[in-house]
Amino acid sequence: MVLKDLSEANPEIITVQISDIARGGKGVAREENGRVVFVPFTAPGDVVRVWVTERNKRYLDAQAIEIIKASSLRCTPPCPVFTKCGGCQWQHLPYQLQWxxxxxxxxxxxxxxxxxxxxxxxxxxxxNQYHYRNRVQLRGFKEDLGFFAARSHTIIPISVCPIAKEEINLAFDKIRSEATKFTEAYKVEITTSEIGGVTYLYNSPHATGGFRQxxxxxxxxxxxxxxxxxxxxxxxxxxxxxxxxxxxxxxxxxxxxxxxxxxxxxxxxxxxxxxxxxxxxxxxxxxxxxxxxxxxxxxxxxxxxxxxxxxxxxxxxxxxxxxxxxxxxxxxxxxxxxxxxxxxxxxxxxxxxxxxxxxxxxxxxxxxxxxxxxxxxx
Ligand SMILES: C[S@@+](CC[C@H](N)C(=O)[O-])C[C@H]1O[C@@H](n2cnc3c(N)ncnc32)[C@H](O)[C@@H]1O
Missing domain, CATH: 3.40.50.150 (Vaccinia Virus protein VP39)
Known part of the structure:
Protein backbone atom coordinates (compact mmCIF):
# COMPACT_ATOMS: atom_id res chain seq x y z
CA MET A 1 0.00 0.00 0.00
CA VAL A 2 1.55 3.33 -1.04
CA LEU A 3 0.48 6.15 1.27
CA LYS A 4 2.36 9.18 0.05
CA ASP A 5 4.24 10.43 -3.02
CA LEU A 6 7.56 12.05 -2.37
CA SER A 7 8.01 15.60 -3.55
CA GLU A 8 11.37 16.51 -2.03
CA ALA A 9 14.72 16.10 -3.84
CA ASN A 10 16.86 13.34 -2.24
CA PRO A 11 14.46 12.47 0.58
CA GLU A 12 15.87 10.22 3.32
CA ILE A 13 13.96 6.92 3.16
CA ILE A 14 14.35 4.17 5.77
CA THR A 15 12.44 1.02 6.71
CA VAL A 16 11.34 0.57 10.33
CA GLN A 17 9.22 -1.75 12.42
CA ILE A 18 6.67 -0.05 14.69
CA SER A 19 6.86 -1.39 18.25
CA ASP A 20 4.56 0.90 20.24
CA ILE A 21 2.29 3.97 20.19
CA ALA A 22 3.43 7.20 21.83
CA ARG A 23 1.03 9.15 24.07
CA GLY A 24 0.69 11.87 21.43
CA GLY A 25 -0.69 9.19 19.09
CA LYS A 26 2.19 8.43 16.72
CA GLY A 27 3.67 4.97 16.12
CA VAL A 28 7.13 4.47 17.64
CA ALA A 29 10.03 2.61 16.02
CA ARG A 30 13.80 2.58 16.69
CA GLU A 31 16.70 3.01 14.31
CA GLU A 32 19.56 0.53 14.70
CA ASN A 33 21.42 3.12 16.80
CA GLY A 34 18.46 3.16 19.21
CA ARG A 35 17.15 6.58 18.22
CA VAL A 36 13.35 6.84 18.32
CA VAL A 37 11.40 7.34 15.09
CA PHE A 38 7.85 8.74 15.31
CA VAL A 39 5.49 7.77 12.47
CA PRO A 40 1.84 8.93 12.56
CA PHE A 41 -1.03 6.62 11.49
CA THR A 42 0.92 3.40 12.11
CA ALA A 43 0.23 0.43 14.43
CA PRO A 44 2.49 -1.80 16.54
CA GLY A 45 3.73 -4.61 14.28
CA ASP A 46 3.65 -2.56 11.04
CA VAL A 47 6.78 -2.68 8.90
CA VAL A 48 6.87 0.63 7.06
CA ARG A 49 9.00 2.50 4.57
CA VAL A 50 9.16 6.05 5.89
CA TRP A 51 10.30 9.45 4.72
CA VAL A 52 12.35 11.18 7.42
CA THR A 53 10.97 14.71 7.59
CA GLU A 54 13.04 15.83 10.60
CA ARG A 55 16.17 14.35 12.16
CA ASN A 56 17.50 15.77 15.42
CA LYS A 57 19.71 14.52 18.29
CA ARG A 58 17.02 12.68 20.21
CA TYR A 59 14.44 11.52 17.68
CA LEU A 60 13.30 11.45 14.07
CA ASP A 61 9.93 12.50 12.69
CA ALA A 62 8.84 10.54 9.65
CA GLN A 63 5.87 9.93 7.39
CA ALA A 64 4.83 6.51 6.16
CA ILE A 65 5.14 6.18 2.40
CA GLU A 66 4.50 2.44 2.15
CA ILE A 67 3.25 -0.22 4.53
CA ILE A 68 5.41 -3.24 3.67
CA LYS A 69 3.72 -5.50 6.21
CA ALA A 70 0.51 -4.44 7.93
CA SER A 71 0.10 -5.16 11.64
CA SER A 72 -2.57 -7.70 12.54
CA LEU A 73 -3.80 -5.12 15.09
CA ARG A 74 -5.04 -2.75 12.39
CA CYS A 75 -8.74 -2.18 11.69
CA THR A 76 -10.38 -0.43 8.73
CA PRO A 77 -11.00 3.29 9.32
CA PRO A 78 -14.62 4.15 8.39
CA CYS A 79 -13.76 7.71 7.32
CA PRO A 80 -12.77 8.28 3.66
CA VAL A 81 -10.59 11.29 4.62
CA PHE A 82 -8.90 9.70 7.67
CA THR A 83 -5.21 10.85 7.77
CA LYS A 84 -6.06 13.85 5.55
CA CYS A 85 -8.48 16.03 7.50
CA GLY A 86 -6.39 16.89 10.59
CA GLY A 87 -8.97 15.43 13.00
CA CYS A 88 -8.69 11.79 14.14
CA GLN A 89 -5.33 10.04 14.57
CA TRP A 90 -6.47 6.56 15.65
CA GLN A 91 -9.28 5.23 13.44
CA HIS A 92 -6.91 2.45 12.27
CA LEU A 93 -6.56 1.14 15.87
CA PRO A 94 -9.22 -1.00 17.58
CA TYR A 95 -10.93 0.81 20.44
CA GLN A 96 -9.67 -1.61 23.11
CA LEU A 97 -6.08 -0.76 22.14
CA GLN A 98 -6.85 2.98 22.08
CA TRP A 99 -8.21 2.78 25.62
CA ASN A 128 -20.15 5.46 21.60
CA GLN A 129 -16.88 5.32 19.75
CA TYR A 130 -18.30 7.16 16.71
CA HIS A 131 -21.04 9.79 16.32
CA TYR A 132 -20.30 11.38 19.69
CA ARG A 133 -19.22 14.97 18.92
CA ASN A 134 -21.96 17.51 19.67
CA ARG A 135 -20.24 20.32 17.74
CA VAL A 136 -17.89 20.70 14.79
CA GLN A 137 -16.32 23.67 13.06
CA LEU A 138 -16.25 23.38 9.28
CA ARG A 139 -14.71 25.55 6.60
CA GLY A 140 -16.32 26.24 3.27
CA PHE A 141 -15.47 27.85 -0.05
CA LYS A 142 -17.75 27.71 -3.09
CA GLU A 143 -19.07 24.10 -3.28
CA ASP A 144 -16.43 22.70 -0.87
CA LEU A 145 -17.34 22.09 2.77
CA GLY A 146 -14.95 20.29 5.11
CA PHE A 147 -12.12 20.53 7.63
CA PHE A 148 -8.75 22.19 7.26
CA ALA A 149 -5.94 19.68 6.64
CA ALA A 150 -3.51 19.42 9.59
CA ARG A 151 -1.35 22.57 9.98
CA SER A 152 -2.80 24.05 6.78
CA HIS A 153 -5.60 26.21 5.46
CA THR A 154 -6.44 23.76 2.67
CA ILE A 155 -10.04 22.55 2.90
CA ILE A 156 -10.46 18.75 2.79
CA PRO A 157 -14.05 18.34 1.53
CA ILE A 158 -16.17 15.81 3.40
CA SER A 159 -19.58 14.23 2.88
CA VAL A 160 -19.88 12.97 6.48
CA CYS A 161 -17.82 13.10 9.67
CA PRO A 162 -18.09 9.70 11.41
CA ILE A 163 -17.24 11.12 14.85
CA ALA A 164 -19.93 13.85 14.68
CA LYS A 165 -23.48 13.18 15.84
CA GLU A 166 -25.85 12.08 13.06
CA GLU A 167 -27.90 15.32 13.31
CA ILE A 168 -24.74 17.27 12.44
CA ASN A 169 -24.05 15.14 9.36
CA LEU A 170 -27.66 15.59 8.25
CA ALA A 171 -27.14 19.38 8.31
CA PHE A 172 -24.35 19.44 5.68
CA ASP A 173 -26.63 19.67 2.63
CA LYS A 174 -28.58 22.58 4.13
CA ILE A 175 -25.33 24.41 4.89
CA ARG A 176 -24.00 23.89 1.36
CA SER A 177 -27.13 25.41 -0.13
CA GLU A 178 -27.34 28.27 2.43
CA ALA A 179 -23.66 29.10 1.96
CA THR A 180 -24.01 29.92 -1.74
CA LYS A 181 -24.64 33.48 -0.37
CA PHE A 182 -20.93 33.74 0.64
CA THR A 183 -18.54 34.99 -2.02
CA GLU A 184 -15.48 34.30 0.17
CA ALA A 185 -14.25 31.42 2.34
CA TYR A 186 -16.43 30.99 5.44
CA LYS A 187 -16.49 29.18 8.77
CA VAL A 188 -19.54 27.44 10.23
CA GLU A 189 -20.02 25.99 13.70
CA ILE A 190 -22.68 23.30 13.89
CA THR A 191 -23.90 22.45 17.39
CA THR A 192 -26.48 20.01 18.71
CA SER A 193 -28.39 20.88 21.83
CA GLU A 194 -28.66 18.44 24.76
CA ILE A 195 -32.43 18.62 24.43
CA GLY A 196 -32.41 18.12 20.64
CA GLY A 197 -32.09 20.42 17.61
CA VAL A 198 -29.15 21.76 15.64
CA THR A 199 -27.87 25.34 15.37
CA TYR A 200 -25.45 26.87 12.82
CA LEU A 201 -23.30 29.92 13.42
CA TYR A 202 -21.53 31.44 10.43
CA ASN A 203 -18.22 33.31 10.83
CA SER A 204 -18.64 33.81 14.58
CA PRO A 205 -15.61 34.96 16.62
CA HIS A 206 -13.71 32.30 18.57
CA ALA A 207 -15.43 31.16 21.83
CA THR A 208 -18.81 32.73 21.02
CA GLY A 209 -21.23 31.15 23.49
CA GLY A 210 -18.43 29.99 25.84
CA PHE A 211 -17.03 26.50 26.42
CA ARG A 212 -19.04 23.29 26.02
CA GLN A 213 -17.79 19.71 26.51
C1 LIG B 1 -11.80 22.91 30.09
S1 LIG B 1 -12.93 24.26 30.11
C2 LIG B 1 -13.96 23.77 31.45
C3 LIG B 1 -15.31 24.40 31.52
C4 LIG B 1 -16.33 23.77 32.47
N1 LIG B 1 -15.76 23.27 33.69
C5 LIG B 1 -17.19 22.71 31.78
O1 LIG B 1 -17.18 21.56 32.23
O2 LIG B 1 -17.88 23.04 30.81
C6 LIG B 1 -11.90 25.53 30.74
C7 LIG B 1 -12.60 26.84 31.04
O3 LIG B 1 -11.63 27.74 31.58
C8 LIG B 1 -11.97 29.06 31.20
N2 LIG B 1 -10.74 29.85 31.44
C9 LIG B 1 -9.58 29.84 30.75
N3 LIG B 1 -8.64 30.58 31.39
C10 LIG B 1 -9.24 31.08 32.52
C11 LIG B 1 -8.79 31.88 33.61
N4 LIG B 1 -7.55 32.34 33.67
N5 LIG B 1 -9.66 32.15 34.59
C12 LIG B 1 -10.96 31.71 34.53
N6 LIG B 1 -11.43 30.94 33.54
C13 LIG B 1 -10.58 30.61 32.55
C14 LIG B 1 -12.49 28.92 29.80
O4 LIG B 1 -13.36 29.98 29.49
C15 LIG B 1 -13.22 27.56 29.86
O5 LIG B 1 -14.60 27.76 30.14
Whole structure:
Protein backbone atom coordinates (compact mmCIF):
# COMPACT_ATOMS: atom_id res chain seq x y z
CA MET A 1 0.00 0.00 0.00
CA VAL A 2 1.55 3.33 -1.04
CA LEU A 3 0.48 6.15 1.27
CA LYS A 4 2.36 9.18 0.05
CA ASP A 5 4.24 10.43 -3.02
CA LEU A 6 7.56 12.05 -2.37
CA SER A 7 8.01 15.60 -3.55
CA GLU A 8 11.37 16.51 -2.03
CA ALA A 9 14.72 16.10 -3.84
CA ASN A 10 16.86 13.34 -2.24
CA PRO A 11 14.46 12.47 0.58
CA GLU A 12 15.87 10.22 3.32
CA ILE A 13 13.96 6.92 3.16
CA ILE A 14 14.35 4.17 5.77
CA THR A 15 12.44 1.02 6.71
CA VAL A 16 11.34 0.57 10.33
CA GLN A 17 9.22 -1.75 12.42
CA ILE A 18 6.67 -0.05 14.69
CA SER A 19 6.86 -1.39 18.25
CA ASP A 20 4.56 0.90 20.24
CA ILE A 21 2.29 3.97 20.19
CA ALA A 22 3.43 7.20 21.83
CA ARG A 23 1.03 9.15 24.07
CA GLY A 24 0.69 11.87 21.43
CA GLY A 25 -0.69 9.19 19.09
CA LYS A 26 2.19 8.43 16.72
CA GLY A 27 3.67 4.97 16.12
CA VAL A 28 7.13 4.47 17.64
CA ALA A 29 10.03 2.61 16.02
CA ARG A 30 13.80 2.58 16.69
CA GLU A 31 16.70 3.01 14.31
CA GLU A 32 19.56 0.53 14.70
CA ASN A 33 21.42 3.12 16.80
CA GLY A 34 18.46 3.16 19.21
CA ARG A 35 17.15 6.58 18.22
CA VAL A 36 13.35 6.84 18.32
CA VAL A 37 11.40 7.34 15.09
CA PHE A 38 7.85 8.74 15.31
CA VAL A 39 5.49 7.77 12.47
CA PRO A 40 1.84 8.93 12.56
CA PHE A 41 -1.03 6.62 11.49
CA THR A 42 0.92 3.40 12.11
CA ALA A 43 0.23 0.43 14.43
CA PRO A 44 2.49 -1.80 16.54
CA GLY A 45 3.73 -4.61 14.28
CA ASP A 46 3.65 -2.56 11.04
CA VAL A 47 6.78 -2.68 8.90
CA VAL A 48 6.87 0.63 7.06
CA ARG A 49 9.00 2.50 4.57
CA VAL A 50 9.16 6.05 5.89
CA TRP A 51 10.30 9.45 4.72
CA VAL A 52 12.35 11.18 7.42
CA THR A 53 10.97 14.71 7.59
CA GLU A 54 13.04 15.83 10.60
CA ARG A 55 16.17 14.35 12.16
CA ASN A 56 17.50 15.77 15.42
CA LYS A 57 19.71 14.52 18.29
CA ARG A 58 17.02 12.68 20.21
CA TYR A 59 14.44 11.52 17.68
CA LEU A 60 13.30 11.45 14.07
CA ASP A 61 9.93 12.50 12.69
CA ALA A 62 8.84 10.54 9.65
CA GLN A 63 5.87 9.93 7.39
CA ALA A 64 4.83 6.51 6.16
CA ILE A 65 5.14 6.18 2.40
CA GLU A 66 4.50 2.44 2.15
CA ILE A 67 3.25 -0.22 4.53
CA ILE A 68 5.41 -3.24 3.67
CA LYS A 69 3.72 -5.50 6.21
CA ALA A 70 0.51 -4.44 7.93
CA SER A 71 0.10 -5.16 11.64
CA SER A 72 -2.57 -7.70 12.54
CA LEU A 73 -3.80 -5.12 15.09
CA ARG A 74 -5.04 -2.75 12.39
CA CYS A 75 -8.74 -2.18 11.69
CA THR A 76 -10.38 -0.43 8.73
CA PRO A 77 -11.00 3.29 9.32
CA PRO A 78 -14.62 4.15 8.39
CA CYS A 79 -13.76 7.71 7.32
CA PRO A 80 -12.77 8.28 3.66
CA VAL A 81 -10.59 11.29 4.62
CA PHE A 82 -8.90 9.70 7.67
CA THR A 83 -5.21 10.85 7.77
CA LYS A 84 -6.06 13.85 5.55
CA CYS A 85 -8.48 16.03 7.50
CA GLY A 86 -6.39 16.89 10.59
CA GLY A 87 -8.97 15.43 13.00
CA CYS A 88 -8.69 11.79 14.14
CA GLN A 89 -5.33 10.04 14.57
CA TRP A 90 -6.47 6.56 15.65
CA GLN A 91 -9.28 5.23 13.44
CA HIS A 92 -6.91 2.45 12.27
CA LEU A 93 -6.56 1.14 15.87
CA PRO A 94 -9.22 -1.00 17.58
CA TYR A 95 -10.93 0.81 20.44
CA GLN A 96 -9.67 -1.61 23.11
CA LEU A 97 -6.08 -0.76 22.14
CA GLN A 98 -6.85 2.98 22.08
CA TRP A 99 -8.21 2.78 25.62
CA UNK A 100 -5.25 0.71 26.89
CA UNK A 101 -2.85 3.30 25.46
CA UNK A 102 -4.72 6.21 27.08
CA UNK A 103 -4.88 4.49 30.45
CA UNK A 104 -1.26 3.32 30.34
CA UNK A 105 -0.13 6.76 29.15
CA UNK A 106 -1.66 8.55 32.15
CA UNK A 107 -0.22 5.99 34.61
CA UNK A 108 3.19 6.33 32.97
CA UNK A 109 3.02 10.15 33.13
CA UNK A 110 2.28 9.93 36.88
CA UNK A 111 5.10 7.46 37.51
CA UNK A 112 7.55 9.66 35.61
CA UNK A 113 6.76 12.45 38.10
CA UNK A 114 7.32 10.05 41.02
CA UNK A 115 3.59 9.75 41.84
CA UNK A 116 2.10 6.30 42.41
CA UNK A 117 -1.30 5.92 40.75
CA UNK A 118 -3.89 5.56 43.56
CA UNK A 119 -5.52 2.18 44.17
CA UNK A 120 -8.90 3.79 43.61
CA UNK A 121 -8.59 4.10 39.81
CA UNK A 122 -11.85 4.40 37.85
CA UNK A 123 -12.06 3.90 34.10
CA UNK A 124 -14.81 5.28 31.88
CA UNK A 125 -14.19 4.27 28.26
CA UNK A 126 -16.70 5.62 25.74
CA UNK A 127 -19.89 3.69 24.97
CA ASN A 128 -20.15 5.46 21.60
CA GLN A 129 -16.88 5.32 19.75
CA TYR A 130 -18.30 7.16 16.71
CA HIS A 131 -21.04 9.79 16.32
CA TYR A 132 -20.30 11.38 19.69
CA ARG A 133 -19.22 14.97 18.92
CA ASN A 134 -21.96 17.51 19.67
CA ARG A 135 -20.24 20.32 17.74
CA VAL A 136 -17.89 20.70 14.79
CA GLN A 137 -16.32 23.67 13.06
CA LEU A 138 -16.25 23.38 9.28
CA ARG A 139 -14.71 25.55 6.60
CA GLY A 140 -16.32 26.24 3.27
CA PHE A 141 -15.47 27.85 -0.05
CA LYS A 142 -17.75 27.71 -3.09
CA GLU A 143 -19.07 24.10 -3.28
CA ASP A 144 -16.43 22.70 -0.87
CA LEU A 145 -17.34 22.09 2.77
CA GLY A 146 -14.95 20.29 5.11
CA PHE A 147 -12.12 20.53 7.63
CA PHE A 148 -8.75 22.19 7.26
CA ALA A 149 -5.94 19.68 6.64
CA ALA A 150 -3.51 19.42 9.59
CA ARG A 151 -1.35 22.57 9.98
CA SER A 152 -2.80 24.05 6.78
CA HIS A 153 -5.60 26.21 5.46
CA THR A 154 -6.44 23.76 2.67
CA ILE A 155 -10.04 22.55 2.90
CA ILE A 156 -10.46 18.75 2.79
CA PRO A 157 -14.05 18.34 1.53
CA ILE A 158 -16.17 15.81 3.40
CA SER A 159 -19.58 14.23 2.88
CA VAL A 160 -19.88 12.97 6.48
CA CYS A 161 -17.82 13.10 9.67
CA PRO A 162 -18.09 9.70 11.41
CA ILE A 163 -17.24 11.12 14.85
CA ALA A 164 -19.93 13.85 14.68
CA LYS A 165 -23.48 13.18 15.84
CA GLU A 166 -25.85 12.08 13.06
CA GLU A 167 -27.90 15.32 13.31
CA ILE A 168 -24.74 17.27 12.44
CA ASN A 169 -24.05 15.14 9.36
CA LEU A 170 -27.66 15.59 8.25
CA ALA A 171 -27.14 19.38 8.31
CA PHE A 172 -24.35 19.44 5.68
CA ASP A 173 -26.63 19.67 2.63
CA LYS A 174 -28.58 22.58 4.13
CA ILE A 175 -25.33 24.41 4.89
CA ARG A 176 -24.00 23.89 1.36
CA SER A 177 -27.13 25.41 -0.13
CA GLU A 178 -27.34 28.27 2.43
CA ALA A 179 -23.66 29.10 1.96
CA THR A 180 -24.01 29.92 -1.74
CA LYS A 181 -24.64 33.48 -0.37
CA PHE A 182 -20.93 33.74 0.64
CA THR A 183 -18.54 34.99 -2.02
CA GLU A 184 -15.48 34.30 0.17
CA ALA A 185 -14.25 31.42 2.34
CA TYR A 186 -16.43 30.99 5.44
CA LYS A 187 -16.49 29.18 8.77
CA VAL A 188 -19.54 27.44 10.23
CA GLU A 189 -20.02 25.99 13.70
CA ILE A 190 -22.68 23.30 13.89
CA THR A 191 -23.90 22.45 17.39
CA THR A 192 -26.48 20.01 18.71
CA SER A 193 -28.39 20.88 21.83
CA GLU A 194 -28.66 18.44 24.76
CA ILE A 195 -32.43 18.62 24.43
CA GLY A 196 -32.41 18.12 20.64
CA GLY A 197 -32.09 20.42 17.61
CA VAL A 198 -29.15 21.76 15.64
CA THR A 199 -27.87 25.34 15.37
CA TYR A 200 -25.45 26.87 12.82
CA LEU A 201 -23.30 29.92 13.42
CA TYR A 202 -21.53 31.44 10.43
CA ASN A 203 -18.22 33.31 10.83
CA SER A 204 -18.64 33.81 14.58
CA PRO A 205 -15.61 34.96 16.62
CA HIS A 206 -13.71 32.30 18.57
CA ALA A 207 -15.43 31.16 21.83
CA THR A 208 -18.81 32.73 21.02
CA GLY A 209 -21.23 31.15 23.49
CA GLY A 210 -18.43 29.99 25.84
CA PHE A 211 -17.03 26.50 26.42
CA ARG A 212 -19.04 23.29 26.02
CA GLN A 213 -17.79 19.71 26.51
CA UNK A 214 -17.92 17.94 23.11
CA UNK A 215 -19.19 14.57 24.31
CA UNK A 216 -22.58 14.67 26.09
CA UNK A 217 -22.61 10.99 27.15
CA UNK A 218 -19.15 11.14 28.74
CA UNK A 219 -19.95 14.57 30.21
CA UNK A 220 -22.90 13.01 32.03
CA UNK A 221 -20.61 10.35 33.52
CA UNK A 222 -18.19 13.07 34.66
CA UNK A 223 -21.07 15.02 36.24
CA UNK A 224 -22.10 11.88 38.15
CA UNK A 225 -18.60 11.49 39.57
CA UNK A 226 -18.57 15.15 40.65
CA UNK A 227 -22.02 14.77 42.28
CA UNK A 228 -20.79 11.72 44.20
CA UNK A 229 -17.65 13.51 45.42
CA UNK A 230 -19.26 16.75 46.66
CA UNK A 231 -20.73 16.17 50.15
CA UNK A 232 -24.01 17.88 51.12
CA UNK A 233 -24.14 21.32 52.76
CA UNK A 234 -20.58 22.39 51.84
CA UNK A 235 -19.67 25.57 49.98
CA UNK A 236 -18.43 24.76 46.48
CA UNK A 237 -16.04 26.69 44.21
CA UNK A 238 -16.48 25.65 40.54
CA UNK A 239 -13.25 27.14 39.18
CA UNK A 240 -12.89 27.38 35.37
CA UNK A 241 -16.56 26.47 35.62
CA UNK A 242 -17.73 27.72 32.18
CA UNK A 243 -21.52 27.95 32.24
CA UNK A 244 -21.83 25.82 35.38
CA UNK A 245 -21.85 22.48 33.53
CA UNK A 246 -20.45 20.49 36.46
CA UNK A 247 -22.06 22.29 39.39
CA UNK A 248 -25.49 23.77 38.53
CA UNK A 249 -27.36 20.57 39.43
CA UNK A 250 -25.71 20.58 42.88
CA UNK A 251 -27.37 23.80 44.01
CA UNK A 252 -30.09 21.91 45.92
CA UNK A 253 -27.63 19.90 47.99
CA UNK A 254 -24.84 22.36 48.88
CA UNK A 255 -24.98 25.65 50.79
CA UNK A 256 -23.57 27.92 48.05
CA UNK A 257 -21.75 27.66 44.71
CA UNK A 258 -19.32 30.20 43.25
CA UNK A 259 -18.68 29.51 39.55
CA UNK A 260 -15.65 31.45 38.25
CA UNK A 261 -14.76 31.67 34.55
CA UNK A 262 -13.51 34.37 32.19
CA UNK A 263 -16.53 33.53 29.99
CA UNK A 264 -19.08 32.99 32.78
CA UNK A 265 -22.60 34.11 31.78
CA UNK A 266 -23.20 37.79 32.52
CA UNK A 267 -26.98 37.72 32.50
CA UNK A 268 -28.55 36.07 35.53
CA UNK A 269 -31.78 34.35 34.57
CA UNK A 270 -34.68 33.89 36.98
CA UNK A 271 -34.09 30.11 36.87
CA UNK A 272 -30.63 30.50 38.47
CA UNK A 273 -30.80 29.14 42.04
CA UNK A 274 -30.45 31.88 44.69
CA UNK A 275 -27.35 30.20 46.19
CA UNK A 276 -25.53 30.08 42.81
CA UNK A 277 -23.16 32.94 41.87
CA UNK A 278 -21.34 33.45 38.56
CA UNK A 279 -18.11 35.49 38.60
CA UNK A 280 -16.84 36.53 35.18
CA UNK A 281 -13.13 36.98 35.88
CA UNK A 282 -9.86 35.06 36.07
CA UNK A 283 -9.67 32.30 38.66
CA UNK A 284 -6.43 33.39 40.28
CA UNK A 285 -7.47 37.05 40.64
CA UNK A 286 -10.85 36.02 42.15
CA UNK A 287 -9.14 33.66 44.61
CA UNK A 288 -6.48 36.22 45.57
CA UNK A 289 -9.22 38.79 46.29
CA UNK A 290 -11.22 36.31 48.39
CA UNK A 291 -8.08 35.31 50.33
CA UNK A 292 -7.13 38.98 50.93
CA UNK A 293 -10.64 39.78 52.25
CA UNK A 294 -10.92 36.80 54.62
CA UNK A 295 -8.94 35.54 57.61
CA UNK A 296 -7.67 31.94 57.14
CA UNK A 297 -10.78 29.76 57.30
CA UNK A 298 -11.38 26.25 58.61
CA UNK A 299 -14.47 25.50 56.55
CA UNK A 300 -14.16 22.24 54.61
CA UNK A 301 -15.00 23.83 51.32
CA UNK A 302 -14.74 21.84 48.08
CA UNK A 303 -13.24 23.12 44.81
CA UNK A 304 -13.57 21.84 41.26
CA UNK A 305 -10.56 22.87 39.15
CA UNK A 306 -11.08 22.38 35.40
CA UNK A 307 -8.47 24.60 33.71
CA UNK A 308 -7.70 24.71 29.96
CA UNK A 309 -5.06 22.37 28.44
CA UNK A 310 -2.08 24.16 30.00
CA UNK A 311 -3.32 23.49 33.54
CA UNK A 312 -2.66 25.99 36.34
CA UNK A 313 0.82 26.82 34.97
CA UNK A 314 2.52 29.77 36.62
CA UNK A 315 -0.58 30.61 38.70
CA UNK A 316 -0.28 27.29 40.58
CA UNK A 317 1.26 28.59 43.85
CA UNK A 318 -1.15 31.54 44.12
CA UNK A 319 -4.15 29.31 43.39
CA UNK A 320 -3.06 26.55 45.80
CA UNK A 321 -2.22 28.88 48.71
CA UNK A 322 -5.49 30.82 48.25
CA UNK A 323 -7.51 27.57 48.27
CA UNK A 324 -5.76 26.46 51.47
CA UNK A 325 -6.32 29.90 53.06
CA UNK A 326 -10.02 29.76 52.17
CA UNK A 327 -10.56 26.42 53.91
CA UNK A 328 -10.77 24.18 50.84
CA UNK A 329 -10.04 20.63 52.01
CA UNK A 330 -11.11 18.68 48.93
CA UNK A 331 -10.23 19.35 45.29
CA UNK A 332 -11.59 17.68 42.16
CA UNK A 333 -9.04 18.55 39.52
CA UNK A 334 -9.78 17.78 35.86
CA UNK A 335 -7.45 17.99 32.88
CA UNK A 336 -7.52 17.13 29.18
CA UNK A 337 -3.73 17.08 28.83
CA UNK A 338 -2.14 14.35 30.98
CA UNK A 339 1.22 16.17 31.25
CA UNK A 340 -0.26 19.42 32.62
CA UNK A 341 -2.73 17.53 34.83
CA UNK A 342 0.03 15.31 36.28
CA UNK A 343 2.18 18.40 36.86
CA UNK A 344 -0.61 20.09 38.85
CA UNK A 345 -1.45 16.89 40.78
CA UNK A 346 2.21 16.34 41.69
CA UNK A 347 2.55 19.95 42.88
CA UNK A 348 -0.49 19.50 45.16
CA UNK A 349 0.98 16.24 46.48
CA UNK A 350 4.27 18.03 47.27
CA UNK A 351 2.28 20.60 49.29
CA UNK A 352 0.87 17.77 51.44
CA UNK A 353 -2.38 16.98 49.61
CA UNK A 354 -3.35 13.28 49.43
CA UNK A 355 -4.13 11.84 46.00
CA UNK A 356 -7.10 9.64 46.94
CA UNK A 357 -8.64 8.68 43.64
CA UNK A 358 -8.22 8.98 39.88
CA UNK A 359 -10.84 8.59 37.16
CA UNK A 360 -10.28 8.62 33.39
CA UNK A 361 -13.00 9.51 30.90
CA UNK A 362 -12.76 9.02 27.16
CA UNK A 363 -14.33 12.16 25.71
CA UNK A 364 -12.43 11.79 22.43
CA UNK A 365 -12.46 8.28 20.86
CA UNK A 366 -10.32 7.91 17.68
CA UNK A 367 -7.85 10.47 19.09
CA UNK A 368 -5.13 10.09 21.76
CA UNK A 369 -6.80 12.68 24.05
CA UNK A 370 -8.20 11.69 27.45
CA UNK A 371 -9.86 13.56 30.33
CA UNK A 372 -8.28 12.78 33.73
CA UNK A 373 -9.73 13.54 37.16
CA UNK A 374 -7.95 13.50 40.53
CA UNK A 375 -9.63 13.66 43.93
CA UNK A 376 -7.27 15.33 46.38
CA UNK A 377 -7.81 16.02 50.05
CA UNK A 378 -5.89 17.57 52.93
C1 LIG B 1 -11.80 22.91 30.09
S1 LIG B 1 -12.93 24.26 30.11
C2 LIG B 1 -13.96 23.77 31.45
C3 LIG B 1 -15.31 24.40 31.52
C4 LIG B 1 -16.33 23.77 32.47
N1 LIG B 1 -15.76 23.27 33.69
C5 LIG B 1 -17.19 22.71 31.78
O1 LIG B 1 -17.18 21.56 32.23
O2 LIG B 1 -17.88 23.04 30.81
C6 LIG B 1 -11.90 25.53 30.74
C7 LIG B 1 -12.60 26.84 31.04
O3 LIG B 1 -11.63 27.74 31.58
C8 LIG B 1 -11.97 29.06 31.20
N2 LIG B 1 -10.74 29.85 31.44
C9 LIG B 1 -9.58 29.84 30.75
N3 LIG B 1 -8.64 30.58 31.39
C10 LIG B 1 -9.24 31.08 32.52
C11 LIG B 1 -8.79 31.88 33.61
N4 LIG B 1 -7.55 32.34 33.67
N5 LIG B 1 -9.66 32.15 34.59
C12 LIG B 1 -10.96 31.71 34.53
N6 LIG B 1 -11.43 30.94 33.54
C13 LIG B 1 -10.58 30.61 32.55
C14 LIG B 1 -12.49 28.92 29.80
O4 LIG B 1 -13.36 29.98 29.49
C15 LIG B 1 -13.22 27.56 29.86
O5 LIG B 1 -14.60 27.76 30.14
Missing amino acids: EKKNGGVKHALERMGISPPEDWEEHPAD VNDEQNNKLRQLVFKEVPPNVELFDLFGGNGNLSLALADTVSAIHCVDVFAPTEVTSSLPSNYFFHRCSVHSWLLKQAAENEPLKKHRVAILDPPRIGLGETFNRVASSLEHLGVTKIITIGCDPDSWVKDVSRFVRRGWIFRKAALFDFFPQTPHVESVAILSI
